[in-house]
Amino acid sequence: MKVAVSAYGEDLGAEINPRFGRCEYILIVDTKDKSVEAISNGNRNLGGGAGIQTAGLVIDKGAGAVITGSCGPNAMDVLSASGVKVYAGQAGIVGEAIDRFNRGELAPAAGATVPEKSGIEAPSGNAGYGSARGGGCRAAGGMGRGRGMGRGRGMGQGLGRRQ
DSSP states (O other): OEEEEEESSSSTTSBBOSBSTTOSEEEEEETTTOOEEEEEOGGGGOSSOHHHHHHHHHHHTTOSEEEOSBOOHHHHHHHHHTTOEEEOSOOSBHHHHHHHHHTTOOOOOSSOSSOTTTTSOOTTSOOOTTOTTTOOOOSSSOOOOOOSTTSSOOSOOOOSOOO
């Protein structure tokens, strides 16, 4: 089976990117032999629709599942309509996540895990949910889990307070 993983790098040793539509790379991993096709995600800089376009890319590549940190409602709708299961809430190293997937340790998400447009950086310069700048305070809700392991790739540490 082919599994798409949102990642910061181009191989199995890369960290999972918490953002699906705006990740740097989509890794298409064959779960049988662990071969990898790394695709630079040109959709990450779109003004809107990055999740939908990235979902289309994943479907076109024949992936039957997605492993990511978060997935918005529009991307989730596109993936679900095509029968692609999304395993959100994942962090760590891509290869280790593939191993967990192969062992049946991951549970598919029932729906979107973040609100629409969560991956776009706020105009004030505050980093949005899971941005590569190390998170920050989301406008509301706070989803901070501090999984960045000191590399500026955390999922925010905000308490949901507006600034």
